[in-house]
Structure formats: C-alpha cells, structure tokens
Amino acid sequence: MVRGRIGQGASMARERSGAIISSGLVLLVAGGFCFYARASQSGGYHDRYPVTARFVSANGLSVGADVAMDGVPVGRVTSIMLDPTTYMANVGFTVDRTLSLPEDTSISIGSPTLTADNALMIEAGHATTMLRPGAVITNTREPVSLEQQVSNYIFGNGGLPTD
Structure with a gap:
C-alpha cells in the first residue's frame, strides 16, 4: 500500500x-x-521615413490606415491631429525609404475598392527635387464620400465628357 x-x-x-x-x-x-x-x-519590419500632409478634412481616415501608391501599400498612417491655429487636419504617415517622392507629390484620402477602408493615396509629381524626411505636403485633395460620388454620378454627368 x-x-x-x-x-x-x-x-x-x-x-x-x-x-x-x-x-x-x-x-x-x-x-x-x-x-x-x-x-x-x-511597420516595424520596413525602413520608413515620416511625412506629414495637411488636409481640410481627414474624414473617414484612421490611424493605422494604409498609405498606397498605384495600388501598392507603401506606408502607414501614424497620427491624425487638428492644428488649433489653422483648423486643418495634420496627418502623419510613414513611407518606405526606397521611395523618393517629388516635392509636387499630391495626397488624397480614398478607398481603393468599394469594400476597403479609406487609405492615403499618393500620386507622385514630376519635380526634380525630392521630399525630405519630415516634410509637410500641402498639395492634398479632400476626401469624397461614397454617397457624394454616387450623387455626382446620378445627378451630374458621372465624370463623362459633355457634348
């Protein structure tokens, strides 16, 4: 036992x-x-540099959203803050260090597809001088909501050329 x-x-x-x-x-x-x-x-696995863009409205954008160029993710939104003196939205984001963006680059807020979340969309410019890390981009376009886009198409010409 x-x-x-x-x-x-x-x-x-x-x-x-x-x-x-x-x-x-x-x-x-x-x-x-x-x-x-x-x-x-x-974005800890990528070598990126910071950039800021100023928008009249950052409606629909959130921290952590993708930054895309020609449909390819190249960065991530890191902050969205209101500037108390200009009342503009300052959107901080990072971009892959392998990209050299011209100074006349434009940024917009939009959705790459109907089902995707909003992202920052980069459209490279043609200037010979490049943006430096920490640069501020002021060439931005306001976000257009899906409802506004549908309304423009139904009640407007839908972006079609007029006769």
Whole structure:
C-alpha cells in the first residue's frame, strides 16, 4: 500500500510539470503572436521615413490606415491631429525609404475598392527635387464620400465628357 501512494505522488508530479510546460508554451506562442501583430501594425519590419500632409478634412481616415501608391501599400498612417491655429487636419504617415517622392507629390484620402477602408493615396509629381524626411505636403485633395460620388454620378454627368 505504501508503494502505491509513492507511485501515485510521482505520477501527480509529472502531470503538474507537464501542465506547467504546456502553459509556458501557450504563453510563449501568444507573446510571439502579439509581437508579430504589433510589428506589422507599426511597420516595424520596413525602413520608413515620416511625412506629414495637411488636409481640410481627414474624414473617414484612421490611424493605422494604409498609405498606397498605384495600388501598392507603401506606408502607414501614424497620427491624425487638428492644428488649433489653422483648423486643418495634420496627418502623419510613414513611407518606405526606397521611395523618393517629388516635392509636387499630391495626397488624397480614398478607398481603393468599394469594400476597403479609406487609405492615403499618393500620386507622385514630376519635380526634380525630392521630399525630405519630415516634410509637410500641402498639395492634398479632400476626401469624397461614397454617397457624394454616387450623387455626382446620378445627378451630374458621372465624370463623362459633355457634348
């Protein structure tokens, strides 16, 4: 009988150590996932530089939104703040360091598809001088809501040439 209790105690110790190891592995995997998610949201794997754009309205844009050029994601929105003196929306974002954007680059807020969230859309200019990190872009276009676009199409000419 004494031998049965000793064997039972060793078995319980093995079960406890197995539970501790399993719990540790679960926590390690969860921590790795959190690190990956945080790095992918902040753009931690890409070498990027900061830029700011000034908009009359940043309606529909949110921090973490994509920055796209010709349909390709090239950065991420990092901040949206109202300038208390000019009452304009200052949108901070990052752009891949491999891009050299001309000074006359224009920025707009829009949705690349009907089902996608709004993003910053970069349209490169043709100037020979390039934007430096931390530059402020003032060549921006106001966002046009989907409702406004549909209204323009129904009640206007839909962007078609007039005869």
